[in-house]
Amino acid sequence: MVRSRTVWATAALLTATLGVAAVPATATATPATAARAAACPTGWGSLAKTYLAGTATPLTNVRTGRHDCYDRFVVDVPGAGAAELGFSVAYVDRLYQDASGRPIPVGGGAILEVRVNAPSYDPETGTPTYPGRVAQPLPGVNLAGYSTFRDTRYAGSFEGVTQFGLGVRARLPFRVQHLADHLVVDVAHTW
Numbered sequence: 001m002v003r004s005r006t007v008w009a010t011a012a013l014l015t016a017t018l019g020v021a022a023v024p025a026t027a028t029a030t031p032a033t034a035a036r037a038a039a040c041p042t043g044w045g046s047l048a049k050t051y052l053a054g055t056a057t058p059l060t061n062v063r064t065g066r067h068d069c070y071d072r073f074v075v076d077v078p079g080a081g082a083a084e085l086g087f088s089v090a091y092v093d094r095l096y097q098d099a100s101g102r103p104i105p106v107g108g109g110a111i112l113e114v115r116v117n118a119p120s121y122d123p124e125t126g127t128p129t130y131p132g133r134v135a136q137p138l139p140g141v142n143l144a145g146y147s148t149f150r151d152t153r154y155a156g157s158f159e160g161v162t163q164f165g166l167g168v169r170a171r172l173p174f175r176v177q178h179l180a181d182h183l184v185v186d187v188a189h190t191w
Contacts, residue, residue, distance in 0.1 A: 040069035042188045044173035048090035051178055054117040055084040058129040059162055062138050064149060070186040071148040073166055077118045078181050085178045086117030089185055095165035097134060098158040104135045108150035108167025112174065116164075116183055120157035130154075130162070138164070147189045148172060 061076040077085055092113045095104045120130035131139050132154030143149045151167030168187055177184040 040188070040190070042069070042173045042175070044175040044186075044188060046091060046171050046173050048088065049174075049176045050088045050090075051086050051176075053084050053086035054160060055080045055086075056123045056160065057084075057118055058122055059116060059118045059120050060129050062130070062132070062141060062152075062164065064141050064143065064146070064152075066146055067186075070188045071146050071168075073114065073149070073152075073164075073185040073187070075114070075116050075118075075162075075164075075183045076181065077116070077183065080118060080181060082178050082180045085183055087176060087178060087183050088115040088117075089113070089174065089176050091171055095153065095155060095163075097155045098161065098163055099156075102135075104153050104155050104165055106151050106153050106165040106167040108169060110168050110171040112166040112168055112185070112187065114164040114166055114183075114185055116162045117160065118162060119160045120162045123160070130157075132156075148187045 055077065057077055057080040059075055059077045063074050063076070065072040065074070090113055092111050095106050095111055095113055096102065097104055120132065121128050134154060134156045136154060138152040138154055141152050143152065148169050149166065150169055153165035155163035155165055157163070172188050173191060174185060174187045
């Protein structure tokens, strides 16, 4: 009787194991999906990232790029060193323009506020160095075909801090790199 129970228990366990092993790989992930996921580990997270520093060197351009694992947002600040290029990047419920408090609509499932501690004007003369217009899409930036980015907005420059709104598909992990001459924000396509 004990032997009979052992045989039945073994048979049941073997059947369950074979049943799980027989599930096709496409039920969980295709080989391409698995390879892409393995090739795109980020570990970046979605919490705010800040570096306290500032520069009087004005920013001159904003550009974007598409990559296999992420979309990239770059702010060019020629002449600024990495140590002096401060920033604050965080998900927000709504984008508000500094000083005025004016809400600026940004399309997408989530809004990433990018604040660069550099003016978008010449501090000596007040002459604009970046052609952005408040509450408008960023000039020269076309997001057609992007996986993550949905919208961009310029929120202005106030007291040496320039503010942008980046509309993304969802609240996804991101990283920030402050390098000599530019700030780079990468937003992953997936978690």
